Amino acid sequence: MSPTLVSRIDASVLKAIAPTPPSKKAATQRAIITAFGEMLPELLTLIECTTPLRIAHFLAQVAHESDGFCTLEEYASGAAYEGRADLGNVRPGDGVRYKGRGPIQLTGRTNYRAFTVWMRKIDPTCPDFEAKPELVATSPWAGWAAAFFWERNNINTRAADLDDLIKATKIVNGGRNGLEDRRRYLAKAKTAIATLTADQLSGVQLFPVLRRGMEGEAIEQLQRALAAAGYYHLSIDGDFGPGTEGALRSYQGDTGLTVDGIAGQKAFASLQDFWPKEV
Template sequence: MATLASRIDASVLQSLAPKVSGKKAASQAVVIAGFGAMLPKMLRYIDVTTPLRISHFLAQTAHESDGFSTSEEYASGAAYEGRADLGNTEAGDGKRFKGRGPIQLTGRSNYRQFTAWMRSIQPDCPDFERRPELVAQWPWAGWAAAFYWTTRNINKLADNDNLVAVTKVINGGRNGLDDRSRYLSKAKGIIMPLAALDVPVDDEYPTLRRGSQGEWVDRLQIALTATGFYMLSIDGDFAGGTEGAVKLFQRSRGLRVDGIAGPKTFAALSAYLPETEN
Protein backbone atom coordinates (compact mmCIF):
# COMPACT_ATOMS: atom_id res chain seq x y z
CA MET A 1 0.00 0.00 0.00
CA ALA A 2 2.69 2.46 -1.04
CA THR A 3 0.02 4.92 -2.14
CA LEU A 4 -1.28 5.22 1.41
CA ALA A 5 2.21 5.82 2.81
CA SER A 6 2.72 8.59 0.25
CA ARG A 7 -0.23 10.45 1.77
CA ILE A 8 1.25 10.51 5.28
CA ASP A 9 2.88 13.89 5.57
CA ALA A 10 2.98 17.05 7.67
CA SER A 11 -0.73 17.68 7.15
CA VAL A 12 -1.55 14.32 8.77
CA LEU A 13 0.69 15.12 11.75
CA GLN A 14 -1.01 18.50 12.12
CA SER A 15 -4.41 16.82 12.14
CA LEU A 16 -3.31 14.28 14.72
CA ALA A 17 -1.60 16.53 17.26
CA PRO A 18 -3.31 19.41 19.09
CA LYS A 19 -1.77 22.72 18.09
CA VAL A 20 0.26 24.17 20.92
CA SER A 21 1.00 27.78 21.82
CA GLY A 22 3.80 29.70 23.43
CA LYS A 23 7.38 28.45 23.32
CA LYS A 24 6.34 24.99 22.14
CA ALA A 25 4.71 26.31 18.98
CA ALA A 26 7.96 26.96 17.12
CA SER A 27 9.39 23.60 18.15
CA GLN A 28 6.23 21.79 17.07
CA ALA A 29 6.36 23.47 13.66
CA VAL A 30 9.95 22.29 13.18
CA VAL A 31 9.18 18.72 14.23
CA ILE A 32 6.08 18.44 12.07
CA ALA A 33 7.87 19.89 9.03
CA GLY A 34 10.96 17.71 9.45
CA PHE A 35 9.16 14.49 10.30
CA GLY A 36 6.36 15.02 7.81
CA ALA A 37 8.75 15.57 4.91
CA MET A 38 10.45 12.21 5.38
CA LEU A 39 7.51 9.99 6.31
CA PRO A 40 6.41 8.85 2.81
CA LYS A 41 9.84 7.41 2.00
CA MET A 42 10.67 6.24 5.51
CA LEU A 43 7.38 4.44 6.13
CA ARG A 44 7.80 2.44 2.94
CA TYR A 45 11.37 1.55 3.88
CA ILE A 46 10.33 -0.01 7.20
CA ASP A 47 7.13 -1.50 5.72
CA VAL A 48 4.81 0.66 7.83
CA THR A 49 2.34 0.79 4.98
CA THR A 50 -0.98 -0.62 6.24
CA PRO A 51 -3.60 1.47 8.06
CA LEU A 52 -2.97 -0.33 11.37
CA ARG A 53 0.80 -0.07 11.20
CA ILE A 54 0.70 3.60 10.27
CA SER A 55 -1.87 4.38 12.96
CA HIS A 56 0.15 2.69 15.70
CA PHE A 57 3.40 4.28 14.54
CA LEU A 58 1.91 7.77 14.53
CA ALA A 59 0.15 7.27 17.87
CA GLN A 60 3.36 6.19 19.59
CA THR A 61 5.52 8.91 18.07
CA ALA A 62 2.89 11.54 18.88
CA HIS A 63 2.83 10.52 22.54
CA GLU A 64 6.59 10.14 22.90
CA SER A 65 7.22 13.55 21.30
CA ASP A 66 4.57 15.40 23.33
CA GLY A 67 2.29 15.90 20.36
CA PHE A 68 5.23 16.42 17.96
CA SER A 69 6.42 19.31 20.14
CA THR A 70 9.94 18.07 20.77
CA SER A 71 12.60 15.77 19.35
CA GLU A 72 14.45 15.57 22.66
CA GLU A 73 13.45 14.34 26.09
CA TYR A 74 12.57 17.18 28.46
CA ALA A 75 14.32 15.53 31.43
CA SER A 76 18.11 15.83 31.72
CA GLY A 77 18.77 12.12 31.31
CA ALA A 78 20.47 11.87 34.69
CA ALA A 79 18.03 9.11 35.64
CA TYR A 80 19.77 6.85 33.09
CA GLU A 81 23.21 7.26 34.63
CA GLY A 82 24.82 3.89 35.31
CA ARG A 83 22.15 1.93 33.42
CA ALA A 84 24.24 -0.97 32.15
CA ASP A 85 21.19 -2.38 30.35
CA LEU A 86 21.32 0.72 28.13
CA GLY A 87 25.08 0.54 27.71
CA ASN A 88 25.61 3.57 29.92
CA THR A 89 28.88 2.49 31.49
CA GLU A 90 30.86 5.74 31.42
CA ALA A 91 30.40 8.80 33.62
CA GLY A 92 27.94 11.22 32.06
CA ASP A 93 26.37 8.69 29.70
CA GLY A 94 22.90 9.24 31.18
CA LYS A 95 22.74 12.86 30.06
CA ARG A 96 24.82 12.31 26.93
CA PHE A 97 22.54 9.58 25.62
CA LYS A 98 19.19 10.90 26.81
CA GLY A 99 16.03 10.23 24.80
CA ARG A 100 16.03 11.77 21.32
CA GLY A 101 13.86 11.41 18.24
CA PRO A 102 10.10 10.76 18.01
CA ILE A 103 10.48 7.46 19.87
CA GLN A 104 13.09 8.80 22.32
CA LEU A 105 16.12 6.65 21.47
CA THR A 106 17.94 6.22 24.79
CA GLY A 107 21.27 4.83 25.94
CA ARG A 108 24.77 4.43 24.49
CA SER A 109 24.05 0.92 23.16
CA ASN A 110 21.03 2.09 21.17
CA TYR A 111 22.99 5.02 19.71
CA ARG A 112 25.78 2.64 18.68
CA GLN A 113 23.32 0.20 17.11
CA PHE A 114 21.50 3.02 15.35
CA THR A 115 24.77 4.16 13.77
CA ALA A 116 25.43 0.68 12.37
CA TRP A 117 21.84 0.36 11.10
CA MET A 118 21.82 3.83 9.54
CA ARG A 119 25.12 3.22 7.78
CA SER A 120 23.56 0.25 6.01
CA ILE A 121 21.25 2.83 4.42
CA GLN A 122 23.56 5.84 4.21
CA PRO A 123 27.22 4.86 4.64
CA ASP A 124 28.41 8.43 5.19
CA CYS A 125 25.99 9.22 8.04
CA PRO A 126 27.47 10.53 11.31
CA ASP A 127 28.67 8.38 14.19
CA PHE A 128 25.83 8.99 16.63
CA GLU A 129 27.71 7.46 19.53
CA ARG A 130 30.31 10.20 19.11
CA ARG A 131 27.77 12.93 18.31
CA PRO A 132 24.54 11.90 20.09
CA GLU A 133 23.06 15.41 19.88
CA LEU A 134 22.48 14.88 16.15
CA VAL A 135 19.75 12.32 16.87
CA ALA A 136 17.51 15.24 17.84
CA GLN A 137 17.95 16.78 14.38
CA TRP A 138 16.28 15.92 11.08
CA PRO A 139 16.41 13.61 9.25
CA TRP A 140 18.30 11.56 11.86
CA ALA A 141 15.55 11.92 14.47
CA GLY A 142 13.03 10.31 12.15
CA TRP A 143 15.37 7.53 11.10
CA ALA A 144 16.09 6.80 14.78
CA ALA A 145 12.38 6.13 15.27
CA ALA A 146 12.40 3.92 12.17
CA PHE A 147 15.41 2.00 13.49
CA TYR A 148 13.77 1.31 16.82
CA TRP A 149 10.43 0.32 15.29
CA THR A 150 11.81 -2.12 12.75
CA THR A 151 14.56 -3.72 14.85
CA ARG A 152 11.99 -4.50 17.57
CA ASN A 153 9.60 -6.04 15.03
CA ILE A 154 6.77 -3.78 16.17
CA ASN A 155 4.90 -4.18 12.89
CA LYS A 156 3.80 -7.64 14.02
CA LEU A 157 2.26 -6.20 17.19
CA ALA A 158 0.57 -3.40 15.26
CA ASP A 159 -0.92 -5.97 12.87
CA ASN A 160 -2.68 -7.46 15.90
CA ASP A 161 -3.85 -3.98 16.96
CA ASN A 162 -2.22 -4.65 20.35
CA LEU A 163 -1.62 -1.23 21.88
CA VAL A 164 -0.47 -2.65 25.22
CA ALA A 165 2.19 -4.82 23.60
CA VAL A 166 3.42 -2.00 21.34
CA THR A 167 3.63 0.35 24.31
CA LYS A 168 5.57 -2.20 26.37
CA VAL A 169 8.21 -2.58 23.67
CA ILE A 170 8.60 1.18 23.29
CA ASN A 171 8.37 2.28 26.91
CA GLY A 172 8.86 -0.86 28.96
CA GLY A 173 5.41 -0.87 30.55
CA ARG A 174 2.03 0.84 30.35
CA ASN A 175 3.22 4.40 30.86
CA GLY A 176 0.91 6.94 29.21
CA LEU A 177 -1.38 4.21 27.90
CA ASP A 178 -4.52 6.39 28.04
CA ASP A 179 -2.86 9.13 26.00
CA ARG A 180 -1.46 6.63 23.52
CA SER A 181 -4.95 5.13 23.19
CA ARG A 182 -6.45 8.54 22.42
CA TYR A 183 -3.83 9.18 19.78
CA LEU A 184 -4.39 5.72 18.28
CA SER A 185 -8.13 6.26 18.02
CA LYS A 186 -7.60 9.65 16.42
CA ALA A 187 -4.95 8.30 14.05
CA LYS A 188 -7.29 5.55 12.85
CA GLY A 189 -9.95 8.16 12.20
CA ILE A 190 -7.50 10.04 9.98
CA ILE A 191 -5.81 7.10 8.28
CA MET A 192 -8.77 4.84 7.50
CA PRO A 193 -10.51 7.33 5.18
CA LEU A 194 -7.18 7.86 3.38
CA ALA A 195 -6.83 4.10 2.97
CA ALA A 196 -10.33 3.91 1.56
CA LEU A 197 -9.23 6.10 -1.35
CA ASP A 198 -6.91 3.33 -2.51
CA VAL A 199 -9.30 0.38 -2.62
CA PRO A 200 -9.06 -1.62 -5.86
CA VAL A 201 -12.11 -2.26 -7.98
CA ASP A 202 -12.56 -5.33 -10.19
CA ASP A 203 -15.08 -5.73 -13.00
CA GLU A 204 -17.93 -6.60 -10.65
CA TYR A 205 -17.21 -5.74 -7.02
CA PRO A 206 -15.21 -3.05 -5.21
CA THR A 207 -13.11 -3.53 -2.09
CA LEU A 208 -14.45 -1.62 0.89
CA ARG A 209 -12.95 -1.07 4.32
CA ARG A 210 -13.43 1.14 7.36
CA GLY A 211 -13.66 4.73 6.12
CA SER A 212 -15.34 3.87 2.81
CA GLN A 213 -18.58 5.68 2.02
CA GLY A 214 -21.21 5.71 -0.67
CA GLU A 215 -23.71 3.54 -2.52
CA TRP A 216 -21.64 0.36 -2.40
CA VAL A 217 -21.48 0.65 1.38
CA ASP A 218 -25.29 1.02 1.37
CA ARG A 219 -25.56 -2.20 -0.61
CA LEU A 220 -23.13 -4.01 1.66
CA GLN A 221 -25.08 -2.98 4.76
CA ILE A 222 -28.38 -4.00 3.17
CA ALA A 223 -26.95 -7.40 2.18
CA LEU A 224 -25.50 -8.07 5.64
CA THR A 225 -28.81 -7.17 7.27
CA ALA A 226 -30.72 -9.33 4.77
CA THR A 227 -28.83 -12.42 5.93
CA GLY A 228 -30.84 -12.13 9.15
CA PHE A 229 -27.85 -12.14 11.50
CA TYR A 230 -26.90 -8.44 11.65
CA MET A 231 -28.75 -5.27 12.54
CA LEU A 232 -27.06 -2.37 10.80
CA SER A 233 -28.04 1.20 10.07
CA ILE A 234 -28.08 1.71 6.32
CA ASP A 235 -26.11 4.96 6.28
CA GLY A 236 -23.44 4.43 3.63
CA ASP A 237 -20.67 4.82 6.21
CA PHE A 238 -18.29 1.89 6.71
CA ALA A 239 -17.56 2.33 10.42
CA GLY A 240 -16.97 -0.03 13.34
CA GLY A 241 -20.38 -1.71 13.29
CA THR A 242 -20.13 -2.56 9.62
CA GLU A 243 -16.58 -3.80 10.01
CA GLY A 244 -17.66 -6.06 12.88
CA ALA A 245 -20.54 -7.48 10.84
CA VAL A 246 -18.23 -8.15 7.91
CA LYS A 247 -15.84 -10.07 10.19
CA LEU A 248 -18.65 -12.17 11.62
CA PHE A 249 -19.96 -12.94 8.14
CA GLN A 250 -16.49 -13.84 6.90
CA ARG A 251 -15.98 -16.21 9.83
CA SER A 252 -19.36 -17.87 9.20
CA ARG A 253 -18.41 -18.53 5.56
CA GLY A 254 -14.84 -19.67 6.13
CA LEU A 255 -13.37 -16.58 4.51
CA ARG A 256 -10.32 -14.64 5.65
CA VAL A 257 -11.47 -12.62 8.66
CA ASP A 258 -10.05 -9.15 8.06
CA GLY A 259 -13.12 -6.90 8.10
CA ILE A 260 -12.48 -5.85 4.50
CA ALA A 261 -15.33 -6.43 2.07
CA GLY A 262 -13.54 -7.53 -1.07
CA PRO A 263 -14.68 -9.54 -4.10
CA LYS A 264 -14.78 -12.87 -2.22
CA THR A 265 -16.92 -11.42 0.57
CA PHE A 266 -19.24 -9.74 -1.93
CA ALA A 267 -19.50 -12.96 -3.92
CA ALA A 268 -20.61 -14.79 -0.77
CA LEU A 269 -23.19 -12.04 -0.20
CA SER A 270 -24.32 -11.87 -3.83
CA ALA A 271 -27.72 -13.47 -3.20
CA TYR A 272 -28.55 -10.66 -0.76
CA LEU A 273 -27.21 -7.69 -2.70
CA PRO A 274 -29.83 -5.20 -3.92
CA GLU A 275 -29.71 -3.94 -7.46
CA THR A 276 -27.71 -0.80 -8.18
CA GLU A 277 -29.60 2.41 -8.70
CA ASN A 278 -29.94 3.62 -12.26
Protein backbone atom coordinates (compact mmCIF):
# COMPACT_ATOMS: atom_id res chain seq x y z
CA MET A 1 0.00 0.00 0.00
CA SER A 2 1.21 3.43 -0.88
CA PRO A 3 2.48 5.64 1.96
CA THR A 4 -0.28 8.03 0.93
CA LEU A 5 -2.81 6.08 2.98
CA VAL A 6 -0.63 6.13 6.09
CA SER A 7 -0.13 9.87 5.79
CA ARG A 8 -3.91 10.29 5.98
CA ILE A 9 -4.37 8.27 9.16
CA ASP A 10 -4.64 11.08 11.68
CA ALA A 11 -6.89 12.59 14.33
CA SER A 12 -9.80 12.80 11.90
CA VAL A 13 -9.76 9.01 11.51
CA LEU A 14 -9.64 8.52 15.28
CA LYS A 15 -12.61 10.88 15.65
CA ALA A 16 -14.56 8.82 13.12
CA ILE A 17 -13.93 5.70 15.19
CA ALA A 18 -14.29 7.16 18.67
CA PRO A 19 -17.56 7.01 20.62
CA THR A 20 -19.16 10.08 22.12
CA PRO A 21 -17.65 10.23 25.61
CA PRO A 22 -19.29 11.25 28.89
CA SER A 23 -18.87 15.00 29.39
CA LYS A 24 -16.28 14.49 32.13
CA LYS A 25 -14.06 12.56 29.70
CA ALA A 26 -14.54 14.75 26.62
CA ALA A 27 -11.52 17.01 27.18
CA THR A 28 -9.24 14.05 27.84
CA GLN A 29 -10.47 12.27 24.74
CA ARG A 30 -9.83 15.33 22.58
CA ALA A 31 -6.30 15.67 23.94
CA ILE A 32 -5.49 11.99 23.38
CA ILE A 33 -6.91 11.97 19.86
CA THR A 34 -5.00 15.11 18.93
CA ALA A 35 -1.63 13.95 20.29
CA PHE A 36 -1.91 10.33 19.13
CA GLY A 37 -3.32 11.34 15.75
CA GLU A 38 -0.32 13.54 15.02
CA MET A 39 2.02 10.60 15.66
CA LEU A 40 0.21 7.92 13.70
CA PRO A 41 1.80 8.35 10.25
CA GLU A 42 5.29 8.02 11.73
CA LEU A 43 4.38 5.18 14.08
CA LEU A 44 2.49 3.14 11.51
CA THR A 45 5.25 3.50 8.95
CA LEU A 46 7.90 2.45 11.47
CA ILE A 47 6.12 -0.77 12.42
CA GLU A 48 5.05 -1.49 8.81
CA CYS A 49 1.40 -1.19 9.73
CA THR A 50 0.59 0.29 6.33
CA THR A 51 -2.11 -1.84 4.68
CA PRO A 52 -5.82 -1.19 5.27
CA LEU A 53 -6.19 -4.42 7.26
CA ARG A 54 -3.16 -3.80 9.46
CA ILE A 55 -4.19 -0.23 10.20
CA ALA A 56 -7.79 -1.20 10.93
CA HIS A 57 -6.78 -3.91 13.41
CA PHE A 58 -4.28 -1.62 15.12
CA LEU A 59 -6.87 1.13 15.53
CA ALA A 60 -9.53 -1.30 16.76
CA GLN A 61 -7.29 -2.64 19.50
CA VAL A 62 -6.03 0.72 20.71
CA ALA A 63 -9.55 2.16 20.62
CA HIS A 64 -10.83 -0.55 22.93
CA GLU A 65 -7.83 -0.63 25.23
CA SER A 66 -7.95 3.16 25.69
CA ASP A 67 -11.70 3.18 26.40
CA GLY A 68 -12.47 4.96 23.17
CA PHE A 69 -9.36 7.17 23.45
CA CYS A 70 -10.51 8.40 26.86
CA THR A 71 -7.59 7.17 28.96
CA LEU A 72 -3.92 6.27 28.70
CA GLU A 73 -3.87 4.46 32.02
CA GLU A 74 -5.74 1.42 33.23
CA TYR A 75 -8.66 2.33 35.48
CA ALA A 76 -7.98 -0.55 37.87
CA SER A 77 -5.21 -0.22 40.45
CA GLY A 78 -3.04 -2.93 38.94
CA ALA A 79 -3.06 -4.96 42.15
CA ALA A 80 -4.37 -7.92 40.16
CA TYR A 81 -0.95 -8.15 38.48
CA GLU A 82 0.92 -8.45 41.77
CA GLY A 83 3.24 -11.44 41.77
CA ARG A 84 2.77 -12.13 38.05
CA ALA A 85 6.21 -13.53 37.24
CA ASP A 86 5.17 -13.98 33.60
CA LEU A 87 4.97 -10.18 33.41
CA GLY A 88 8.21 -9.72 35.31
CA ASN A 89 6.41 -8.48 38.41
CA VAL A 90 8.73 -10.11 40.94
CA ARG A 91 9.02 -7.33 43.51
CA PRO A 92 6.39 -6.14 45.99
CA GLY A 93 4.30 -3.37 44.46
CA ASP A 94 5.18 -4.23 40.85
CA GLY A 95 1.55 -4.93 39.97
CA VAL A 96 0.46 -1.39 40.74
CA ARG A 97 3.70 0.20 39.57
CA TYR A 98 3.59 -1.47 36.15
CA LYS A 99 -0.16 -1.39 35.56
CA GLY A 100 -1.49 -0.93 32.03
CA ARG A 101 -0.48 2.34 30.36
CA GLY A 102 -0.54 3.79 26.88
CA PRO A 103 -3.28 3.33 24.27
CA ILE A 104 -2.61 -0.41 24.18
CA GLN A 105 -2.14 -0.79 27.96
CA LEU A 106 1.50 -1.86 28.24
CA THR A 107 1.61 -4.02 31.38
CA GLY A 108 4.31 -5.57 33.56
CA ARG A 109 7.90 -4.78 34.49
CA THR A 110 9.27 -6.94 31.66
CA ASN A 111 7.36 -4.98 29.02
CA TYR A 112 8.40 -1.62 30.49
CA ARG A 113 12.04 -2.71 30.46
CA ALA A 114 11.81 -4.03 26.90
CA PHE A 115 10.09 -0.85 25.77
CA THR A 116 13.01 1.19 27.09
CA VAL A 117 15.51 -0.93 25.13
CA TRP A 118 13.41 -0.66 21.96
CA MET A 119 12.79 3.07 22.32
CA ARG A 120 16.45 3.89 22.90
CA LYS A 121 17.29 2.50 19.48
CA ILE A 122 15.06 5.25 18.12
CA ASP A 123 15.76 7.97 20.68
CA PRO A 124 18.85 7.33 22.85
CA THR A 125 17.77 10.15 25.18
CA CYS A 126 14.39 8.68 26.06
CA PRO A 127 13.58 7.98 29.73
CA ASP A 128 14.09 4.68 31.52
CA PHE A 129 10.48 3.52 31.64
CA GLU A 130 11.23 0.76 34.11
CA ALA A 131 12.41 3.46 36.51
CA LYS A 132 9.66 5.93 35.57
CA PRO A 133 6.69 3.84 34.43
CA GLU A 134 4.20 6.69 34.84
CA LEU A 135 5.68 8.38 31.75
CA VAL A 136 4.20 5.68 29.53
CA ALA A 137 0.82 7.33 30.14
CA THR A 138 2.07 10.63 28.71
CA SER A 139 2.69 11.88 25.19
CA PRO A 140 4.69 11.05 23.14
CA TRP A 141 5.73 7.90 24.98
CA ALA A 142 2.22 6.47 25.11
CA GLY A 143 2.03 6.35 21.33
CA TRP A 144 5.47 4.83 21.01
CA ALA A 145 4.53 2.17 23.59
CA ALA A 146 1.61 1.04 21.44
CA ALA A 147 3.87 0.80 18.39
CA PHE A 148 6.45 -1.15 20.39
CA PHE A 149 3.93 -3.71 21.62
CA TRP A 150 2.43 -4.19 18.16
CA GLU A 151 5.80 -4.73 16.51
CA ARG A 152 7.32 -6.85 19.28
CA ASN A 153 4.40 -9.27 19.14
CA ASN A 154 4.31 -9.44 15.33
CA ILE A 155 0.59 -8.68 15.28
CA ASN A 156 0.72 -7.58 11.65
CA THR A 157 1.54 -11.05 10.36
CA ARG A 158 0.14 -13.16 13.19
CA ALA A 159 -3.34 -11.65 13.14
CA ALA A 160 -3.99 -8.48 11.13
CA ASP A 161 -3.00 -9.88 7.74
CA LEU A 162 -5.35 -12.79 8.41
CA ASP A 163 -8.14 -10.42 9.47
CA ASP A 164 -8.23 -12.47 12.68
CA LEU A 165 -9.72 -10.30 15.41
CA ILE A 166 -9.79 -13.09 17.98
CA LYS A 167 -6.09 -13.81 17.59
CA ALA A 168 -5.21 -10.10 17.76
CA THR A 169 -7.31 -9.76 20.90
CA LYS A 170 -5.64 -12.75 22.55
CA ILE A 171 -2.20 -11.27 21.84
CA VAL A 172 -3.16 -7.87 23.21
CA ASN A 173 -5.32 -8.94 26.14
CA GLY A 174 -4.56 -12.59 26.77
CA GLY A 175 -8.15 -13.69 26.13
CA ARG A 176 -11.37 -12.54 24.52
CA ASN A 177 -12.15 -9.67 26.85
CA GLY A 178 -14.21 -6.98 25.12
CA LEU A 179 -14.33 -8.92 21.87
CA GLU A 180 -17.65 -7.49 20.68
CA ASP A 181 -16.52 -3.95 21.46
CA ARG A 182 -13.32 -4.57 19.51
CA ARG A 183 -15.39 -6.00 16.66
CA ARG A 184 -17.45 -2.80 16.50
CA TYR A 185 -14.31 -0.68 16.47
CA LEU A 186 -12.83 -2.85 13.72
CA ALA A 187 -15.90 -2.37 11.54
CA LYS A 188 -15.77 1.40 12.08
CA ALA A 189 -12.05 1.49 11.36
CA LYS A 190 -12.46 -0.48 8.14
CA THR A 191 -15.19 1.88 6.99
CA ALA A 192 -13.17 4.99 7.84
CA ILE A 193 -10.12 3.65 6.00
CA ALA A 194 -12.18 2.51 3.02
CA THR A 195 -13.63 6.00 2.73
CA LEU A 196 -10.10 7.43 2.61
CA THR A 197 -9.13 5.09 -0.17
CA ALA A 198 -12.34 5.48 -2.15
CA ASP A 199 -10.68 7.75 -4.69
CA GLN A 200 -8.09 5.04 -5.38
CA LEU A 201 -10.64 2.47 -6.49
CA SER A 202 -10.32 1.70 -10.18
CA GLY A 203 -13.60 2.39 -11.93
CA VAL A 204 -15.75 2.40 -8.81
CA GLN A 205 -16.18 6.16 -8.86
CA LEU A 206 -17.84 5.77 -12.27
CA PHE A 207 -20.72 3.75 -10.90
CA PRO A 208 -24.05 5.47 -10.20
CA VAL A 209 -25.87 5.02 -6.92
CA LEU A 210 -27.39 1.54 -7.08
CA ARG A 211 -30.76 0.63 -5.62
CA ARG A 212 -33.51 -1.96 -5.82
CA GLY A 213 -35.15 -2.26 -9.23
CA MET A 214 -32.01 -1.51 -11.22
CA GLU A 215 -30.32 -3.96 -13.59
CA GLY A 216 -27.03 -4.21 -15.40
CA GLU A 217 -23.32 -4.85 -15.15
CA ALA A 218 -22.83 -2.58 -12.14
CA ILE A 219 -25.39 -4.65 -10.20
CA GLU A 220 -23.57 -7.82 -11.21
CA GLN A 221 -20.30 -6.40 -9.88
CA LEU A 222 -22.01 -5.46 -6.62
CA GLN A 223 -23.41 -8.97 -6.26
CA ARG A 224 -19.98 -10.49 -6.84
CA ALA A 225 -18.43 -8.24 -4.20
CA LEU A 226 -21.16 -9.05 -1.67
CA ALA A 227 -20.75 -12.75 -2.46
CA ALA A 228 -16.99 -12.56 -1.93
CA ALA A 229 -17.65 -10.81 1.39
CA GLY A 230 -19.92 -13.69 2.41
CA TYR A 231 -23.26 -11.88 2.26
CA TYR A 232 -24.83 -12.74 -1.10
CA HIS A 233 -25.70 -16.39 -1.75
CA LEU A 234 -27.98 -16.21 -4.79
CA SER A 235 -27.25 -16.26 -8.52
CA ILE A 236 -25.21 -13.47 -10.10
CA ASP A 237 -27.89 -12.11 -12.42
CA GLY A 238 -27.36 -8.35 -12.50
CA ASP A 239 -30.85 -7.78 -11.07
CA PHE A 240 -31.06 -5.63 -7.92
CA GLY A 241 -33.92 -7.51 -6.29
CA PRO A 242 -34.86 -8.26 -2.67
CA GLY A 243 -32.01 -10.76 -2.30
CA THR A 244 -29.38 -8.22 -3.29
CA GLU A 245 -30.95 -5.56 -1.12
CA GLY A 246 -31.08 -7.90 1.87
CA ALA A 247 -27.44 -8.87 1.44
CA LEU A 248 -26.42 -5.23 1.15
CA ARG A 249 -28.41 -4.25 4.24
CA SER A 250 -26.76 -7.02 6.25
CA TYR A 251 -23.33 -5.91 5.07
CA GLN A 252 -24.07 -2.28 5.87
CA GLY A 253 -25.24 -3.16 9.37
CA ASP A 254 -22.19 -5.26 10.13
CA THR A 255 -19.70 -2.68 8.88
CA GLY A 256 -21.11 0.47 10.44
CA LEU A 257 -22.60 1.95 7.27
CA THR A 258 -26.05 3.51 7.06
CA VAL A 259 -28.48 0.61 6.60
CA ASP A 260 -30.57 1.78 3.65
CA GLY A 261 -30.06 -0.95 1.06
CA ILE A 262 -28.58 1.59 -1.35
CA ALA A 263 -25.06 1.17 -2.72
CA GLY A 264 -23.25 4.48 -2.93
CA GLN A 265 -19.64 5.60 -2.77
CA LYS A 266 -19.12 4.54 0.86
CA ALA A 267 -20.48 1.06 0.20
CA PHE A 268 -18.20 0.65 -2.82
CA ALA A 269 -15.24 1.90 -0.80
CA SER A 270 -15.99 -0.47 2.06
CA LEU A 271 -16.27 -3.40 -0.37
CA GLN A 272 -12.99 -2.63 -2.10
CA ASP A 273 -11.18 -5.75 -0.87
CA PHE A 274 -13.97 -7.90 -2.37
CA TRP A 275 -14.45 -6.03 -5.63
CA PRO A 276 -13.95 -8.10 -8.80
CA LYS A 277 -10.41 -7.62 -10.08
CA GLU A 278 -11.54 -6.69 -13.55
CA VAL A 279 -13.28 -3.56 -12.27
